[in-house]
Amino acid sequence: MKVTNQGDVSVYTIAGANTARPLPDWLARRRKRSLKSDPEYQNRIELLQDFEFEEASQCVRISEDNDWIMSTGTYKPQFHVHYLPHLSLSYSRHTKSLNTTFLLLSSDYTKSLHLQSDRKLEFHTPAGCHYELRLPRYGRDLVYDRHATEALVPSVGLDSEGNGEVFRMNLEIGRFMKSYQIDVGSDDGVETGLQGSIGVGSVNTAAIAENSHNLLAFGTSVGSVEFWDSRSKSRVAILGGQEGEITALDFNPSGLSLATGTSNGLIKLFDLRSPKPLLQKDHGPGFPIKNLIHMTTSSQEKKILSADKQMIKIWDELDGETWTSVEPLVDINFVTWCKNTGMILTANEGKPLHSFFIPQLGSAPRWCSFLDNMVEEMAEEVSTEQYDNFKFLTLPELKSLSLAHLIGKTNLLRPYMHGYFVASKLYEQARLIANPYAVEEERAKRIKEKVEKERASRIRGNKKVKVNQKFVDKLLKRQEKRANVDTNAGVLGDERFTRLFEDEEFKIDENSREFQVLNPSTKVDPETGAKSTNPGAQSSDESGDSDDSDKSDDEMSLRRTTQKEMVMRVRSSNRESLSKDASLGSRAQKSGRVNKTRSGDVVGERQVTFVPDSGRKKKGDEAPRAQAKDRRTEARRSASTNVFRRL
Known part of the structure; x- marks a missing residue:
């Protein structure tokens, strides 16, 4: 949510802060990927779901009950209806031609009247297009006279009598009534057609004081404003002498004053009892004025909103001093105000519709009341x-x-x-x-x-139990190797094994034979009960023969004394395998009961303790040891000598 300060007034951009003109899809996707790590983009607020069109939006209006928003846009021609309590899109509908403007005839969205660019008036209901009719000439604006139930359509061109027309469509009777004839000058063009020549006059806009005297005002292309009484269907007065075309009109809620906007960016405020303007203000850029809205702030101050295609200005009704202004990144097509609130919505050339919130203008609407709390929190932060x-x-x-x-x-x-x-x-x-x-x-x-x-952020398992904590740590370590640590998975989370980690009777005895058989690499001291892991036999020749040849005798003897005592277990379960490699002379026939106490016939498991010695021997010791005979290896089969010769 972006905030801009114009003087002492803060304007919060709720939607459309980081948007510009539409981009190609491939470029938009690339830009969205680049904004993945942008904190401002991550903290953005989406006020309404799908509050956008594929190309641009043309007009937007809010229903009287403040529960519905209808907006029209391109391309393709369509209109959207949003349900505000749900902050979501209710439905969308495509039309045959572009929409110029529209009106909500009922207090909600159920009855709407659309002025299309192909000279048609379309009546829409939730079920679809209810009825459509053709206008004699192209329309420029659309207003609804509730007292007479008439839709008024200012148009372009001249009638048979040489006057401009405002078509009157009576919705109760269902037919056109006699039009209001407005003076828009003569047509001096050479070639004329249905609408007239290129420079033909037109009735550009209309306004109605429906909250007071119900007087009608029509602005023309010749710079005049005509006032008509809807009851007598007659012209009351003419206000002329304006510079440029009249492009926007709006009555004060009291009905005593009228604001006019021209095509050259000038705004004048008139009292209906005087032809001289009370106030004249230059909007600035010089573009035609699109919208004029009389507003009342939360402190009961009278303000006027004026908008052209480049910016929106809110200024004081009494002295014309600018109160605040908003300048979006794209051109503006239409501006509407949520009455008695600080919310302003715009239809524009960009893809999303823009939403602006001004806390000093009024509180947030009830469908987005959370904005008040957010604004207060942002105001408490120190501005840098x-x-x-x-x-x-x-x-x-x-x-x-x-x-x-x-x-x-x-x-x-x-x-x-x-x-x-x-x-x-x-x-x-x-x-x-x-x-x-x-x-x-x-x-x-x-x-x-x-x-x-x-x-x-890595997942680490840690679970404390009363009994068999080492077993639990072992299970968690296995799970961590599988990158799936869950302290309630498998045996740890099975209710059938709960007593295994709580009852002392199920404590694992590491001195038992079953534990030693399942864990052969674990050595338990029978006296102290300490547990250690055998590192296995290690060779003293790891550093290579070249390193050992350079070492002195003292270093070799020191290495032998410092080597740890190694333990080896030899297990045999087959008595016949003991004599498998023996010579034929030693294989005497045995009869009777075998004495298992002999050293050569031990069955089961025995333990041998030795100290590893270096492979390098002294030269003086090699000769005597070569002559010594070993009785255990004397009878073994030789690779180069036939054993039968020794018999």
């Missing part, structure tokens, strides 16, 4: 827009930057409360001089914060 060129620093911070000697000697330091405002350029230069590596440090700090944030 007026301090864009300054940095607030305290006295210790000034001393750390070596700027304390400038206090009271230059206007670059401006005292404020407990510190000073320092010019931004001076602050950046002093910061770089005091710490030349500030950029690198800031970058390293951000990288560290990002890494810590990613580490904190």
